[in-house]
Amino acid sequence: MDVTPETVIAANRQQAYQPRALPAAFSQTAGSGGGVPQVTGPDTAFEPQTRPEELVARLPPPVPAEPYRIGVGDVVLLATKTPGTSVEELTGLLAAENRRQGYTVQDDGSIAIPDVGRVRIAEMTLEEAEGVLFQRLLERQIDPSFSLEIAEFNARKVSIGGAVAQPGVAPITLIPLTLDNALAAVGGITAADRDAAVIRIYRDGSLYEVPVKDFLVSPRYQKLRLVDGDSVYVDAEFDLGKAQAYFAEQIELGQFKQASRQSAMQILTQATELRRAQLSEERDNFSARIEHGAEPQDYVYLSGEMKKQGRWPLPYGQVASLADALYESGGGAPNMTADPRQIYVLRASADPREFSGITAWHVDGSSAVGMMMLTRLELRPRDIVFISEQPVTRWGRVVDQLSPNFLGLPGAYVE
Structure with a gap:
């Protein structure tokens, strides 16, 4: 049957075929194994933000006036x-x-x-x-x-950092701690460009902002009451990464120890190395089984005017075309002896008892359309690819076989 675009579609649909898949070790990475301990950290204080066109104050909700309550450590x-x-x-x-x-x-x-x-x-x-x-x-x-x-007063404190003289903590005492007193306790604001600086207050998972230029002239902002657990950060460069690092540090204090983080990292590294070695060993074992023929594979068989006749393994994970078999199997068909107009794919029925069910797909590889069909015609396990010899090649071989007989006839003259 001559191969045309229509018959290629029919040939590719003739037998359902699912290429063999490579072992899972070839698709996994050292980090995909199970059993690796996970170390989770606290949520980030706030998401990255772009600099606003104009700094706008966003104040925390007012705090009701309450008397000081004695705490642990006081x-x-x-x-x-x-x-x-x-x-x-x-x-x-x-x-x-x-x-x-x-x-x-x-x-x-x-x-x-x-x-x-x-x-x-x-x-x-x-x-x-x-x-x-x-x-x-x-x-x-x-x-x-x-x-x-x-x-x-040791129980209740406010952390203060950023562009201040001496970053540290300010205790909350019997007298309510206001924003101006807290900043004064750490030496005041040191930002050179106060028009671009902002005071950030992190409280209970929310971030509030007070522009420094407004804080310096507004008693309302200066007398903002702070509460236990607040973090104040004076940002002078609009680099939220610094504020994030500071707040993350405040949140992590008391929750994680440096020793436990290092231990978790060591366990993770060891588990990754073991997993990498296991995957490498599985891949090497698979390659060795392939080399010794111990791994199941699907093959097609190359016959006729081939540089190298034999069986060619179908690739794992993808469907091979007739062109793949011809040009990946040792150089394809020899130009001097093969007839590119006579390329055949012989395919039998899936039932080995039905020998009458053999189909021969013919491709004329001498034309441009035929060459394209080589890349479209899909191969199936146990297909036989056959290329016929050119007529002149056939005649030359007959002459080669007859020449010794002629030379050996009685009475023949041989120099």
């Missing part, structure tokens, strides 16, 4: 009435207080007072804490004359 001083002037008279709470010089609020929110025990005062105002202490002193039959004050 140091409180407890002073009691001195009953006398002699050292022998200094007993009970006064002696303990003189020895301790204050009480630190522990992790459980309590302070430990000799002769009184542990008293929980965390998250209480000074007035509430005094009421609890008064009751405990009465229960222990101790003179309830005392005064309570906070000596060190």
Whole structure:
């Protein structure tokens, strides 16, 4: 059957064929294996933004005025009435207080007072804490004359960084911490171009902005009340990457340790190397099986006027054309002896008992259309590709076979 564009379509549809796939090791990378520990970090403080045409203030919601509440880490001083002037008279709470010089609020929110025990005062105002202490002193039959004050404010802080003199933290005390006082506590703003600088306040996952030029002249912005956990960053270059790095650092503090990150990276590196070695070994084993014929493959068979007759393996993962078999199998058909007008593809029925079901597809490779058909005609496993010899080649071979007989006839004259 002559191959035309129409018959090529029929030939390609004649038998359903799914090329063999390469093993999964050839499509996987060292990072695609399972079991690699994952180290997740906190969400970024904010997404990258482009510089606005004009800086516009975006203020955080107002904070209700509330009294200071004692927190873990704060140091409180407890002073009691001195009953006398002699050292022998200094007993009970006064002696303990003189020895301790204050009480630190522990992790459980309590302070430990000799002769009184542990008293929980965390998250209480000074007035509430005094009421609890008064009751405990009465229960222990101790003179309830005392005064309570906070000596060190360590529980509630605001982080400040960027274009300031001394980046650090400002504690929140009995007096509400405002934005101007917080910046003053770290030496003030050092931005050279204050018209282009902006104060960024990061609170509870939201980012707020106050242009520095507006902050310097507006009491409303200067007296913005800050709360525990706020991060203030003075950005003088519109480089949000710096602000992101700063806020990410604040969020990560207390959540991740450097040692654990390094350990996770080492585990990840080791797992990647092991996975890479495993994939390399699987690929090498597959190549070795191919070389020794131990891996199943589909073949077509090359016959006739070929430079090299034999079987040609169909590629993995893609369908091969007749042109692929001719030009990838050792140089294709020899021009001197092969007849490019007589190229055939012999294809049998899928049932080996049906020998009458053989189809011969004929391609005339001497024409431009025929050459294009070589690239369109798909091959199937067990196809036979045959190229006939040229007539002159056939006649030359007959002469070669007859010449010795002529030379060997009785009476023939041979020089």
